[in-house]
Amino acid sequence: MNHSTIKRRDFLKTAAASTAGIALSPAAAGRAATPNAVKVEEPFHGAVLNRRQGKAVPGGLEISVSGVAPAGEAVTVNGAAANCQGDKFTGSVVLREHETDITAQTAGGTKHAVRVVWDRYSQPRYRFSVDDNSFFLRDIAGKKYASLFDCWYLDIFRKLNKKYGAKFVLNIYYTTEDGFTLPRFPDRYKGEWEDNADWLALAFHAYANMPNRPYQDAPPEKLIADLDKVAEQIVRFAGEKTYSPPTVIHWGMTRTTAFKPLYERGVRVLSGYFVHRNKTGWDINYRIDDKRSEYLSKHDALKDFASGIVFSKVDIVCNNTPIERVAPTLEPLTKDPNTAEIMDLFTHEQYFWPFYRRYIPDHAQRLDTAIRWLPERGYKPVLFHKGFLGGRM
């Protein structure tokens, strides 16, 4: 994603982008609601719900539904009478399918519907994504090791896999911009990649590290063309089994018109920070609207039905989190039903390399500390491109 502090130039760009986002926002629904309209406020449209957020009943998950309606008007929720008090109503529905429409309707005939996703076979799980990868590929191509894992960088991940069963997706660039490009990476390790594909995947991240935010305002065709170039190389040198559709685009920023083309390339999950910055608003959020960004800042996941993509909130960025801060960062998330089920762990390649100006000598220990913490609490390692957010569908 990103690894440098935001410069003034980017602030201005982001400010412009988020203004455009508000103007075009489909979430105008929230603001457009008139006092006479019925509106479902909970659950949130696109919510991904699991057993922590409702009550398990035979064959389903019972969840509460609440919202507002004109005072004095009877309200039904999916046909069943809701409790009304003043301008508030509450009811419940049982989710029985992967996706369910929830419709609140007044006696006067006005209605409002939201759709939610049931993560039916949900279990505590974690995924680990590493962004901005390119140096290790240049290293292996140059040193011509007998094994991929003679490269100390990949060996870090193999050790973590052996110790904890951890799985990793490495999000890669096409070029290091100093002469190395993916076509220079040999295919002689293909069998070794494939032998390790159950825990080590490669995905497109960007064409190169610079410029910053390369796809924030790029036409989707540009993003897809770069994706295809990298995907073709991954398949050539590491095999189909190793290939993962992207799960993080560099800087976590794209046009929203890129979602559908990305889905068509196999993307099912995109992770971002969904962070609010005082001067510029919501950022590292794939430019989705403010309401959904705010929701994601406090929840594990949210589905965008228009494209089919589920957004996931990154829970920890290891290169920004000193060892003593790892447990205090993860622990509160495990206590909140909205953030406890899926841990989205994350870091960046460059901080591992001593030649990098912001090299972090204990980076590998930070990963070990974060990853060790999770299986001790029942979290299973997954890759997001398999199943639903890495879990059973």
Ligand SMILES: [Zn+2]
């Ligand atoms: Zn990046």
